[in-house]
Amino acid sequence: MSLQSIKYQRGSLEILDQLLLPVVSKYLTVRGVEDGWKVINKMQVRGAPAIAIVGCLSLAVEIYPEEFGSKKSLRQEIEGKLNYLVSARPTAVNMKISADELITLANDLTKDDAVTVAEMKQRFLNATEAMLEKDIADNRAIGANGAKAILEHVAEATGVPVAGPVRVLTHCNTGSLATAGYGTALGVVRRLSELSKLEHVYCTETRPYNQGARLTAYELVHEKLPATLVLDSMVAALLRVKNIAAVVVGADRVAANGDTANKIGTYQIAVVAKHHGVPFYVAAPLTSIDLQIPSGDHIIIEVRPDREMTHVGEHRIAAPGINCWNPAFDVTPASLITGIITEHGVFKPSALKVEITKLLEL
Numbered sequence: 001m002s003l004q005s006i007k008y009q010r011g012s013l014e015i016l017d018q019l020l021l022p023v024v025s026k027y028l029t030v031r032g033v034e035d036g037w038k039v040i041n042k043m044q045v046r047g048a049p050a051i052a053i054v055g056c057l058s059l060a061v062e063i064y065p066e067e068f069g070s071k072k073s074l075r076q077e078i079e080g081k082l083n084y085l086v087s088a089r090p091t092a093v094n095m096k097i098s099a100d101e102l103i104t105l106a107n108d109l110t111k112d113d114a115v116t117v118a119e120m121k122q123r124f125l126n127a128t129e130a131m132l133e134k135d136i137a138d139n140r141a142i143g144a145n146g147a148k149a150i151l152e153h154v155a156e157a158t159g160v161p162v163a164g165p166v167r168v169l170t171h172c173n174t175g176s177l178a179t180a181g182y183g184t185a186l187g188v189v190r191r192l193s194e195l196s197k198l199e200h201v202y203c204t205e206t207r208p209y210n211q212g213a214r215l216t217a218y219e220l221v222h223e224k225l226p227a228t229l230v231l232d233s234m235v236a237a238l239l240r241v242k243n244i245a246a247v248v249v250g251a252d253r254v255a256a257n258g259d260t261a262n263k264i265g266t267y268q269i270a271v272v273a274k275h276h277g278v279p280f281y282v283a284a285p286l287t288s289i290d291l292q293i294p295s296g297d298h299i300i301i302e303v304r305p306d307r308e309m310t311h312v313g314e315h316r317i318a319a320p321g322i323n324c325w326n327p328a329f330d331v332t333p334a335s336l337i338t339g340i341i342t343e344h345g346v347f348k349p350s351a352l353k354v355e356i357t358k359l360l361e362l
C-alpha cells in the first residue's frame with residue numbers, strides 16, 4: 001500500500017508529520033485553519049498539491065461543526081480564512097488557485113437565492129473533499145503521459161521501435177507524500193515501473209532540507225523500486241556516466257511562458273541536463289500552472305530559516321557564526337525544459353499558455 005500523507009473524513013483531518021520521517025511515522029490532528037497554517041508553514045506537510053489540499057481541508061474541518069446565521073457570514077469566513085492560508089508559504093501557486101476557485105464558488109452560491117445556508121455549507125464541503133480524488137486521478141494521468149513521452153523520446157533518439165527500460169533522475173519529493181497520492185514526477189517513475197520500463201531511478205538528497213534523502217528515498221524503498229540516492233553535487237558526474245534517459249522533477253509554480261519554480265537545485269540540474277543532452281521534464285498538474293504571471297521573474301521565492309542549512313535534525317553541521325542564504329526554490333528558465341507533463345498531455349513551454357487557455361475554456 002502507498003504512503004498516505006493526508007487522512008480525511010468529514011470533520012476529521014490528520015497529516016503524516018513529514019519532519020519526523022523517515023525515522024518516526026506519526027500522524028498529527030489538524031483541527032482547523034490555525035493548525036493548517038502552522039503545519040504548512042513548518043513544512044510538516046509539504047509539496048505544492050498537498051499544501052493546497054491540507055489548507056482547504058483544514059477549513060472544511062473547522063466549518064463542519066459550525067452553524068452560520070447567513071450565507072454572507074459563511075462567505076466571509078471562507079474568503080478570509082482561505083486568504084490567510086495562502087499566506088502560509090508564498091511560492092507554490094496551488095493553494096492560491098484552490099482558494100480563488102472556492103471563493104468564486106462561495107460568491108456564486110451566496111448570490112443564488114435558491115440555495116440555503118445549509119446547502120451552501122454542504123456544497124463547500126463537497127468541493128474541498130473532491131480535491132483529494134481529483135489530485136490522485138490527475139497524478140495517474142501525469143504518470144501515464146510522462147512515461148509515454150520519455151519512452152517515445154528514447155525510441156526516437158536511439159532509432160528503435162520500442163524503448164527498453166530506462167534510467168531516470170528526480171529531485172526533491174513529488175510522490176504520495178507531496179500529493180493526495182501516486183505523485184507527479186514520482187508518478188511518472190511509478191508508471192514506468194508499472195510498465196516494466198524502469199531500469200533504475202536516481203534521487204538527489206535535495207539539500208538543505210533533504211526531502212530527497214528523507215522522503216523520496218523512503219517512498220522508493222517502501223514501493224520496492226530500484227533506486228539509488230545521490231548527493232546534489234553528483235548530478236553532473238551521474239549524467240556523464242550512468243546513461244540517464246531523462247530528468248523528471250515537480251513544480252511549485254509554472255509561469256505562462258513555462259519558466260518553472262521548483263525546489264532549490266532544480267535549475268542547476270536543468271543546466272547540467274542541457275549540457276549532456278538529457279531531456280528535462282517538469283511534471284505539473286494544472287493547479288500548479290499560473291497563467292497570471294508572464295514569466296518566472298514574477299515568482300516570489302521563499303527564503304527559509306538558516307537553521308535548515310546549518311543543522312541536520314538537532315545536529316549542527318555548519319560553523320557557528322557563518323552567514324547563510326537559504327532560498328527554498330529556484331526558477332528554471334523555459335529554454336532548459338523539454339516538456340511540461342500535465343494531466344492533459346505534454347506541452348512544450350512555448351505552447352503552454354495557448355494549450356492551457358484552450359483547456360480552461362472547455
Ligand SMILES: CSC[C@@H](O)[C@@H](O)C(=O)COP(=O)(O)O
Nearest residue numbers: 046047048172174178250251263
Ligand atoms: C508534487 S510536489 C512538487 C513540488 O512542490 C516539490 O518538488 C517541491 O519543490 C516541494 O517543496 P517543499 O519546500 O518541500 O514544499
